[in-house]
Amino acid sequence: MTFNEKLTAYKTIVTKEYLRFIRIWIQTVLPPAITTALYFVIFGELIGSQISDIDGYSYMDYIVPGLILMSVITNSYANVVSSFYSAKFQRSIEELLISPTPNYLILAGFVSGGVARGLIVGLVVTMVAMFFSDFQVHSLLLSFTVFLLTAILFSIAGLINAIYAKSFDDITIIPTFVLTPLTYLGGIFYSIEMLPQFWQNISLINPILYMINSFRYGLLGISDTDITTALIIIILFITGLFSFALYLLNKGIGIKN
Amino acid sequence: MLALKISQLKKCYKNGTEALKGVDLEVEKGDFFALLGPNGAGKSTTISIISGLVNKSSGKIQIFDTDIDHEPALAKSYIGLVPQEFNFNQFEPVQEILINQAGYYGINRTAATERARQYLQQLELWDKRNVMARELSGGMKRRLMIARALIHQPKLLILDEPTAGVDIEIRRSMWDFLHRINQQGTTIILTTHYLEEAESLCKNIAIIDHGRTIESTSMRKLLAQLTMETFILYLDKHTSTVPLDIPDCEIRIIDDQTLEVDIEQSNNLNHVFEALSRHDIHVLSMRNKSNRLEQLFMHLVDKNRNNKELAAALIQTAQETCD
Numbered sequence: 001m002t003f004n005e006k007l008t009a010y011k012t013i014v015t016k017e018y019l020r021f022i023r024i025w026i027q028t029v030l031p032p033a034i035t036t037a038l039y040f041v042i043f044g045e046l047i048g049s050q051i052s053d054i055d056g057y058s059y060m061d062y063i064v065p066g067l068i069l070m071s072v073i074t075n076s077y078a079n080v081v082s083s084f085y086s087a088k089f090q091r092s093i094e095e096l097l098i099s100p101t102p103n104y105l106i107l108a109g110f111v112s113g114g115v116a117r118g119l120i121v122g123l124v125v126t127m128v129a130m131f132f133s134d135f136q137v138h139s140l141l142l143s144f145t146v147f148l149l150t151a152i153l154f155s156i157a158g159l160i161n162a163i164y165a166k167s168f169d170d171i172t173i174i175p176t177f178v179l180t181p182l183t184y185l186g187g188i189f190y191s192i193e194m195l196p197q198f199w200q201n202i203s204l205i206n207p208i209l210y211m212i213n214s215f216r217y218g219l220l221g222i223s224d225t226d227i228t229t230a231l232i233i234i235i236l237f238i239t240g241l242f243s244f245a246l247y248l249l250n251k252g253i254g255i256k257n
Numbered sequence: 258m259l260a261l262k263i264s265q266l267k268k269c270y271k272n273g274t275e276a277l278k279g280v281d282l283e284v285e286k287g288d289f290f291a292l293l294g295p296n297g298a299g300k301s302t303t304i305s306i307i308s309g310l311v312n313k314s315s316g317k318i319q320i321f322d323t324d325i326d327h328e329p330a331l332a333k334s335y336i337g338l339v340p341q342e343f344n345f346n347q348f349e350p351v352q353e354i355l356i357n358q359a360g361y362y363g364i365n366r367t368a369a370t371e372r373a374r375q376y377l378q379q380l381e382l383w384d385k386r387n388v389m390a391r392e393l394s395g396g397m398k399r400r401l402m403i404a405r406a407l408i409h410q411p412k413l414l415i416l417d418e419p420t421a422g423v424d425i426e427i428r429r430s431m432w433d434f435l436h437r438i439n440q441q442g443t444t445i446i447l448t449t450h451y452l453e454e455a456e457s458l459c460k461n462i463a464i465i466d467h468g469r470t471i472e473s474t475s476m477r478k479l480l481a482q483l484t485m486e487t488f489i490l491y492l493d494k495h496t497s498t499v500p501l502d503i504p505d506c507e508i509r510i511i512d513d514q515t516l517e518v519d520i521e522q523s524n525n526l527n528h529v530f531e532a533l534s535r536h537d538i539h540v541l542s543m544r545n546k547s548n549r550l551e552q553l554f555m556h557l558v559d560k561n562r563n564n565k566e567l568a569a570a571l572i573q574t575a576q577e578t579c580d
Binding site for chain 2: 001002004005006008009011012013016086087090091092094095096097098099100101102252256
């Protein structure tokens with residue numbers, strides 16, 4: 001395939017993925033906006049008003065970055081895991097497998113679809129947040145970098161989950177039993193400095209803690225973790241997972257008999 | 258030039274099942290080739306390996322002299338596949354399925370839209386272009402898969418039972434369409450359980466059984482192997498008066514007014530008609546008992562199985578002797 005043909009193939013996958021989730025925006029874009037609005041009302045307004053400031057910010061402002069990033073994580077992951085598994089289930093993935101499209105473009109196309117949904121939902125949630133909080137952006141570049149890298153990371157993770165999944169149950173197990181606990185324990189609603197030393201150390205094993213804190217630093221200028229370390233961790237995870245996903249596609253694991 | 262060359266293709270699954278034990282196949286450019294075999298013989302596995310859906314265990318495959326291991330993308334670009342099962346996104350509009358498939362081959366949207374219009378019109382699906390695929394009838398879905406396989410204008414079209422479950426009218430129109438495509442230069446490989454379909458469309462044929470090629474020849478040569486034919490004769494009189502001693506044929510009474518006649522292909526039925534006329538019995542109508550290819554197919558498959566059983570028995574006897 002020439003460069004232009006590869007570009008066309010990539011654009012085709014991305015457009016298809018984009019249209020897939022936009023066509024069903026009531027199921028994909030609207031629910032995170034409503035859920036986050038409820039978080040702001042309940043945790044920010046009602047409970048948050050009883051909680052003292054954290055690092056100089058009101059509780060409402062403090063939870064904004066975490067809630068935005070949580071929506072990016074869950075939606076990027078959900079988009080790719082459901083789309084790729086559905087393609088496997090309906091066997092429409094064979095349309096791609098018989099074509100000359102290289103595996104790295106298949107991977108990049110699905111991941112871009114997940115990133116697109118993560119970013120759109122993230123922006124919608126940010127707009128919702130603006131009704132409840134008047135936060136100022138500390139570093140737009142860092143905020144956007146973390147926002148984008150997190151979406152890429154969890155899109156790849158979703159694809160790996162879909163490759164291994166053999167039933168629809170398998171695509172909900174990881175989000176329910178791994179992703180959600182790690183996200184909630186990743187410092188969305190609290191600073192790890194509030195925890196006893198033992199639990200602070202345990203929290204530092206959680207990679208999502210670094211993402212949320214670096215994004216919080218980008219928006220508010222405060223963080224429990226070192227930003228450089230956080231960025232290195234995210235990039236290492238992306239590199240590792242991308243290589244692993246590509247290996248699985250090249251070997252045909254989970255998609256070829 | 259060969260459109261497809263397969264040498265000693267083997268596939269062994271992780272559970273130990275040997276789906277292919279050594280398939281050899283050569284398909285000439287421009288051919289309309291039938292790949293036949295009983296269920297589970299290995300036809301679909303062979304096709305899946307050729308098109309990149311299944312990894313082979315060993316063997317070599319070349320598509321228009323391009324090795325699928327060395328230049329997989331180029332080899333894939335030559336092939337259009339119509340699989341046995343529906344494998345498109347049921348929730349996508351018909352036209353989008355074609356345009357997306359073209360995109361995966363690097364064809365831009367403008368060109369893909371034009372090609373989609375052309376094939377949808379030719380396959381009488383143009384009116385359904387904006388309909389979700391799941392809303393199509395079975396025959397329409399089959400035609401959609403043919404249109405999708407042709408969208409990148411492949412040099413080799415592989416059809417795995419394309420007319421399964423399709424009514425006779427649509428089947429005939431699909432045959433006409435495939436015949437036209439073949440006339441225009443596309444090499445076609447067809448697997449089917451309708452042997453009449455293979456006989457009327459294909460020039461060459463291979464039969465696979467138990468993961469091995471047991472026959473690969475021209476349709477003409479294969480049919481020439483047939484020595485006996487069976488006819489059903491419908492009579493105007495009761496069969497009790499029929500003479501059963503007519504020479505050069507074997508006659509069986511089926512019911513009151515129906516006979517079954519086995520006759521060598523080199524003979525004709527005239528002497529049978531004359532013998533019946535002498536007894537004032539006339540033939541109202543007649544037909545071949547079964548498709549000629551079907552008879553041969555069953556013969557070859559049975560022969561292959563008998564040989565296998567014989568070999569197994571010999572091995573067992575040899576082992577018992579050693580013990």
